[in-house]
Amino acid sequence: MDPMHILLVDDVFSERLHLELRLKKLGHVVKAVSSGQDALNCYATFDPDLVLLDICMPDMQGTELAQSIRERFTEWVPIIFLSGHSEPELIAEAIDKGGDDYLTKPVNGMVLSAKLKAMQRISAMRRKLQQTSLQLQKANELLYQQVNEDGLTALANRRYLDQKLTEFVSLHGRNGQPLTMIMLDVDHFKLFNDHYGHIEGDNCLKLLADTLKHKFSRAGEICARYGGEEFVILLSCCNSIQAKKECERLKQAIAALNIEHGFSQTSSSVTVSQGAITWIPTGLESIENLYQEVDKLLYQAKANGRDQYIT
Ligand code: GH3
Ligand code: MG
Ligand code: MG
Ligand code: MG
Secondary structure, three states: OOOOEEEEEOOOHHHHHHHHHHHHHOOOEEEEEOOHHHHHHHHHHHOOOEEEEEOOOOOOOHHHHHHHHHHHOOOOOOEEEEEOOOOHHHHHHHHHOOOOEEEEOOOOHHHHHHHHHHHHHHHHHHHHHHHHHHHHHHHHHHHHHHHHEOOOOOOEOHHHHHHHHHHHHHHHHHHOOOEEEEEEEEOOHHHHHHHHOHHHHHHHHHHHHHHHHHHOOOOOEEEEEEEOOEEEEEEEOOOHHHHHHHHHHHHHHHHHHOOEOOOOOOOOEOOEEEEEEEEOOOOOOOHHHHHHHHHHHHHHHHHOOOOOEEO
16 A cells, blocks of 8 residues: 555654654654644645644643644544553543544554554545545536537637626626626628638637637626627626727727628628617516617617627
8 A cells, every 4th residue: 555644743752753763664754743833834735644643742732733633624634642541531532632543652563553554545545535526526617617618719608698697687786787788790701601611710700709708808797609600798887888988999809800801791801790788787687688689789780781889
């Protein structure tokens, strides 16, 4: 089995040294300290698999130190007490205060090595559990990402947008602040695909998504791929004057990308049309109605000639 990191705490130099040498002989990595405070100071960096803890010490009793370790460090590590006393009440009290086992001094060699083996088994299991829990955590994060993220653009997807819009509506319903929703749609994108191909079309959507991500990355700002070549931006605490400014900035930022679109009937580069609604939510709005409202304005922007916004 793997050697353990053993933190040995004993105030008596000769006893500490004697035990340290025996543990090292058994192949373990040992950090030997003489006080509770020293033990606490080196605990996190040494990262022990086992703590061997003398009970009678002048600065801090071993049982007190065990309690401190349990309080400060959430990860469970076995603690074995060492003591010259073998009264059942003392043993019971020590275990009650957070110890896992108890050895009477002078420590018998066979008992020590048997108990260390038992602790090694526990340590190995603990490490395995930690690994599994880490793998689970990673799998969970990946799952969360896959459930909430659009695969092509890595923007939030429709599912996440619906959830955030519901949350924002309810939050602004309580705080009385205005909420803005912008919906944008790429102009003549079918013609773009038809002439430049679907892969270039995908690249264009990614570029647009990166621009949105870059522009709206603050807390209270959400951008999502609503579907196909349509995107939605939620702006928390954004009034109608600011909303207009944001639409204009977005228009400029997309023009600055200068993505060639020789077949657009609007411009020589890729443009978007935008609809934006700003309102102070009651908290009772249906999100489907909100999408319909903003879509109506977007439709007007299209009908008016595209490459523009209606707020
Ligand atoms: P309008 O200005 O009226 O919006 O015209 P449009 O051509 O952009 O609108 P239309 O709805 O006719 O076409 C949308 C196009 O978007 C058609 C579809 O193939 C394309 N599209 C949707 N999703 C994707 C995608 O993920 N990748 C690519 N390359 N194209 C997509
Ligand atoms: Mg002592
Ligand atoms: Mg569309
Ligand atoms: Mg379009």
